[in-house]
Amino acid sequence: MPSILPALEWLEALAWATAIRESNWGYPIMETAHVASIVAFAGLVMVMDLRLVGLAFAQTPLTRIQRPLFPWQMAGFALSGVTGLLLFVVDPLRYYGNVFFRVKLVLLALAGFNALGFHLTIFRTVGRWDEDPLAPKTARLAGAVSLLFWAAIIVSGRLIASNWFD
Amino acid sequence: MSQAYRESLWLFAVTQALHLVAVSAFLGAILIVDLRLLGRGSDRQSHVGIARSAQRVLVWAGPAVLATGIPQFTANALRYYASPVFAFKMGLLAAALVFTVTVRRRVAGGDGDRLPTWISRAVGAVSIALWMGVAISGRWIGFSE
Amino acid sequence: MTGGIVIKTKIIPALLTAGVLCAGQSALAHHPFAAEYDAEKPVTLTGTLSRMEWVNPHSWIYLDVKQPDGTVQKWTIESSGPGAMSRRGLKKTDFVAGMSLVVKGYQGRQKPAIANGRTLVLADGRSFYIGTVGGPNDGADK
Numbered sequence: 001m002p003s004i005l006p007a008l009e010w011l012e013a014l015a016w017a018t019a020i021r022e023s024n025w026g027y028p029i030m031e032t033a034h035v036a037s038i039v040a041f042a043g044l045v046m047v048m049d050l051r052l053v054g055l056a057f058a059q060t061p062l063t064r065i066q067r068p069l070f071p072w073q074m075a076g077f078a079l080s081g082v083t084g085l086l087l088f089v090v091d092p093l094r095y096y097g098n099v100f101f102r103v104k105l106v107l108l109a110l111a112g113f114n115a116l117g118f119h120l121t122i123f124r125t126v127g128r129w130d131e132d133p134l135a136p137k138t139a140r141l142a143g144a145v146s147l148l149f150w151a152a153i154i155v156s157g158r159l160i161a162s163n164w165f166d
Numbered sequence: 167m168s169q170a171y172r173e174s175l176w177l178f179a180v181t182q183a184l185h186l187v188a189v190s191a192f193l194g195a196i197l198i199v200d201l202r203l204l205g206r207g208s209d210r211q212s213h214v215g216i217a218r219s220a221q222r223v224l225v226w227a228g229p230a231v232l233a234t235g236i237p238q239f240t241a242n243a244l245r246y247y248a249s250p251v252f253a254f255k256m257g258l259l260a261a262a263l264v265f266t267v268t269v270r271r272r273v274a275g276g277d278g279d280r281l282p283t284w285i286s287r288a289v290g291a292v293s294i295a296l297w298m299g300v301a302i303s304g305r306w307i308g309f310s311e
Numbered sequence: 312m313t314g315g316i317v318i319k320t321k322i323i324p325a326l327l328t329a330g331v332l333c334a335g336q337s338a339l340a341h342h343p344f345a346a347e348y349d350a351e352k353p354v355t356l357t358g359t360l361s362r363m364e365w366v367n368p369h370s371w372i373y374l375d376v377k378q379p380d381g382t383v384q385k386w387t388i389e390s391s392g393p394g395a396m397s398r399r400g401l402k403k404t405d406f407v408a409g410m411s412l413v414v415k416g417y418q419g420r421q422k423p424a425i426a427n428g429r430t431l432v433l434a435d436g437r438s439f440y441i442g443t444v445g446g447p448n449d450g451a452d453k
Contacts, residue, residue, distance in 0.1 A: 022367070025394060027367035028392075031309075032305045032306055035305045040298065042194075043191060043196075044198065046194045047220070057216060060215050065198070068201065090366075090367060154183065154187050155183040161368075226321070228321070229322055229325030232329060233326070235329075237332035242444075309394065
């Protein structure tokens with residue numbers, strides 16, 4: 001399998017990547033936007049998951065919570081992703097080799113599959129259980145898994161900065 | 167000796183990471199109400215119920231934020247004490263708390279339906295600005311040596 | 312929930328948890344600085360600049376330090392990022408390979424030829440604080 005390293009080095013050498021890397025304000029603003037958009041967007045996912053699991057908002061139908069939040073969740077995710085990408089190119093080789101970065105990406109993918117699986121299966125029948133304080137078991141499981149994953153994503157993201165396994 | 171230092175490094179970083187998780191849950195419970203205030207005009211029935219449920223989440227998430235925030239402060243009290251950005255964050259936090267338990271509570275509650283839409287929208291916007299401001303200035307402390 | 316109940320069942324346990332987390336962290340070694348660098352081992356390094364990585368979040372100064380026995384020891388010094396450097400009056404162009412520099416800082420624990428920089432003195436005598444957050448005196452050694 002061809003090595004990804006030349007691609008990473010190419011990214012690192014891009015003019016705008018260098019500009020962010022050497023910036024006075026650009027990097028701090030980018031990184032702060034990344035953290036702020038993640039905690040906000042993950043928070044919206046968490047409250048939705050709390051309803052799914054039955055721990056909060058039990059008197060409110062699930063869709064009354066999920067539908068208005070969805071566009072904001074997507075916007076927050078998009079901002080997190082864009083800022084994340086811009087941060088990555090600042091030091092691609094270091095992040096690529098960082099165990100917490102890898103764990104974070106894997107967890108992101110798993111969280112995505114969990115959400116997709118939920119939407120394609122049990123969520124299709126939501127009309128039947130929307131108002132039940134206790135959702136069907138598979139729905140509650142998806143919610144619990146999501147809560148766990150997003151907490152873990154935030155933790156592993158923060159730990160990227162700690163150079164313990166360099 | 168260095169083993170103990172390594173372990174305390176781990177504890178500091180994990181405490182900070184858990185602080186972010188608690189902040190996230192807290193912000194979610196704040197934003198879900200604020201976003202509804204912003205979009206007020208439709209779906210009035212559920213607003214009050216959601217605001218009440220959100221408050222119950224805040225009652226759990228808030229102390230969690232405190233419990234993970236205080237150790238960070240004490241670990242480096244001199245640094246934070248001297249930091250103008252930290253002072254700004256605490257000021258914003260105070261303002262956000264006062265605003266939330268006074269103005270926003272009234273507007274998000276049953277009374278809010280009698281008020282013109284622009285007031286609900288303004289309250290929602292101010293709340294988002296205050297609370298996101300707390301989160302943003304929290305991160306900015308690290309960039310403001 | 313009334314305020315009194317919240318204080319009893321939520322705030323107090325939260326403060327207790329905070330207390331436990333505080334107690335779990337030893338007196339000195341909280342900030343990441345202390346786990347990687349030794350506040351008891353200050354160093355003063357005089358040498359020539361091999362290269363300067365002017366990068367976020369922290370810059371890296373590579374210094375060739377001539378030893379008394381004639382050999383050259385290569386030191387890596389972690390210092391503040393571009394934003395902080397600029398605010399303190401330094402520019403990327405102030406760092407030219409081959410220039411003489413004095414750096415004061417604290418030696419690394421696991422990796423001996425690494426230091427956390429605190430003060431930089433240029434050949435013309437100008438002195439700058441180049442510290443990153445944390446460290447003893449929390450910046451009082453500026």
